Amino acid sequence: MDTVAATPKGQRTEAAFLGAARQVFAEKGYFNAKISDIAEVAGRSPGSFYNYYENKEEILEALLDQFSTEVLEASLKSRTGDPLEGIRGAVRAYWLTYRKYLPEMIGVFQMSMTDPEFAARWQANRAAGIRGVLAGIRSAERTGHRVDLDHGTLASALVSMLESFCWTWMAMGGDPDVDVPDDETAIDTLSALWYRTVFHPVPGCACGCNRT
Amino acid sequence: MDTVAATPKGQRTEAAFLGAARQVFAEKGYFNAKISDIAEVAGRSPGSFYNYYENKEEILEALLDQFSTEVLEASLKSRTGDPLEGIRGAVRAYWLTYRKYLPEMIGVFQMSMTDPEFAARWQANRAAGIRGVLAGIRSAERTGHRVDLDHGTLASALVSMLESFCWTWMAMGGDPDVDVPDDETAIDTLSALWYRTVFHPVPGCACGCNRT
Amino acid sequence: MDTVAATPKGQRTEAAFLGAARQVFAEKGYFNAKISDIAEVAGRSPGSFYNYYENKEEILEALLDQFSTEVLEASLKSRTGDPLEGIRGAVRAYWLTYRKYLPEMIGVFQMSMTDPEFAARWQANRAAGIRGVLAGIRSAERTGHRVDLDHGTLASALVSMLESFCWTWMAMGGDPDVDVPDDETAIDTLSALWYRTVFHPVPGCACGCNRT
Amino acid sequence: MDTVAATPKGQRTEAAFLGAARQVFAEKGYFNAKISDIAEVAGRSPGSFYNYYENKEEILEALLDQFSTEVLEASLKSRTGDPLEGIRGAVRAYWLTYRKYLPEMIGVFQMSMTDPEFAARWQANRAAGIRGVLAGIRSAERTGHRVDLDHGTLASALVSMLESFCWTWMAMGGDPDVDVPDDETAIDTLSALWYRTVFHPVPGCACGCNRT
DNA sequence: CATGAATGAGGATTCATTCAT
């Protein structure tokens, strides 16, 4: 976002560091990443790193600046009339966003365990997702569906599911006895969990709907 | 499980270390825990620690020995005739187990990001949960419900949800704009997500069921 | 003053570090002193240093704790009836105190150029000396001598003289074309400067006194 | 003194560095001054610095070339018949010279603590002052005053006083409980110390003089 | 067994100086 480098050369180096940091974070995690690892991947000296960033946290913040929490919120906002399609779009967006920003996600998440400031950032990420889910729930209720669960808790659970499922399959190599889901299967399954819970028919209604 | 200490005094010390480690892991996380922190809480010297454990990993392993993956697997196996009640029982068991073993969960999870061996253990924990969920799905199908989603992916998503929801609320202080859910609300919500997804009526059936 | 070490062994080490720091500060100055230099003179590993002090500043502060600014103030307070003897006693005390605490003086003075907190400490040292001189001036006026110079400025100048003369001869090896003064010569000269200025006869008085 | 730069542009740059160095030395001291600070104030690049000077020491030496030790010596030589006026003139010259060359004084003095070569320069500065004082003492004796103190020690003490008083008030912000002296008060006080000590009446002489 | 001091490997960071453009 804001660049320290004045010259093209410096900009190339800065970009090299950003790219290297993403690669190293994705490959060995944020915790394991040493400045010298990043510098090596960037093809520069460790000292050069400090011309651009004060420390490892700062380069993570620089990466995060390119990705606001808005992104996650937007990703979870349905934009279509059909509720299932809306949810599927939201899940797909979240899934793809997570993949695109995997190094950043790994970084914030790991730092959230150590540093209160990053814990707040991680919570902000979740909060953005939660706002998106809540918006969906409210719009469902506006069309007559009553959602008979605590909205906040439900949203928190859904965001937990999305977040952890992405983490498991993208950062941790997945679950051992489960076939790697392709994108569509993943999106189908997560969407179904969301949709079926929110748009759930009340027992008394013969048509299977949930209208009030 | 099995103790190294020969004398009663040694056994007391070992127990003190185990208890201290749990407390410190829960309070500041596994990463932030220094051997000297644990020793201090245990009221022993840092040097004494090494009479019982080679390093921090080993005391985590000792803690984990008291808690086999069976526990998680068992917790997620329904034991009752009524499916919803079965699921609620499973979720309650998971929720309470996670709380009971919070230090261990924090430890394995954080170590899973750094150490392949613990990554495997973490996966084993998840795998146990997944087996439990899959058992439930199979039993649902045995009673005539068709679950029209990829079973493995579904189980993985459900375990992700449970795991991350527990992590968020027990280890990370929860989501900022969501009221702290009491145990019943948490269990209700997680159970509903699970139940409604698995026992979902197919569109064509007026009775709202999903029988084949 | 307050010791970190619990055991005799630790106390010996702590003392070794304090002694080593004094030696190194005196020999190569505070700025040039590396932690590893101090550790080497103390016969310990550099890492051991940090069991006792956070950094170089802290060991300087530990040294300073044994020496309060009171010392300098006391040193400059005359305690005898005869004014010249009082001044000579004060100068002698300052001169000997400075020598005794040479490493500390070097440390505070050098640090005063870099760190505001130590600049304040250095000023406090001077202020203590100034209070002592001012007390002497007041007592001279009580016995009827009028001191027709700005008291504060005079005290500041006298303390400057004492401080810098000590610095020059004890820390910097003296002035090249001046014979090394023995203690008595130094004390005589500094005392004369002080005494003759304060107890200076006014021109009009034939007896050479300065009484009002 | 002699310039390295060949072109007018180069001469302007060199002047900019010299001016910037003076400013930075005066503001944050020589030790704290980084090459990059100087370059920034000069509005040039750090790399450019090395076209003119090998390192920080060298620019200090360049500054000192404009100011020979002669200056201090001259400043302390009385040029008038009246002894008190001579001394006042000398003190005033020293005081003003110190202010004028404050950055240089700070530089030499700080470097004198680290580098033997600059310690020698600092001593040379003092020696020049001492020669000036000694010349005054000799001329006093030529007019019949006996100075009954060790001349070298006395001169060393007077130069110490001048040096340290200037340092205290110009470089260190003064003494906390003393009112800032204006130039005349400072000069009066320092001169009085000098004059009263050198032209001190011997006890036995009723006229208050000190003639032999 | 317990103690707590001692060790040293590992990594972060600074900044004077060099160098390609």
Place this chain on the structure above:
DNA sequence: TATGAATGAATCCTCATTCAT
């Protein structure tokens, strides 16, 4: 001559682990 990015030597500091008592 000017630029500013790149370098790497030097030092600080942490903390898991060892060891003498």
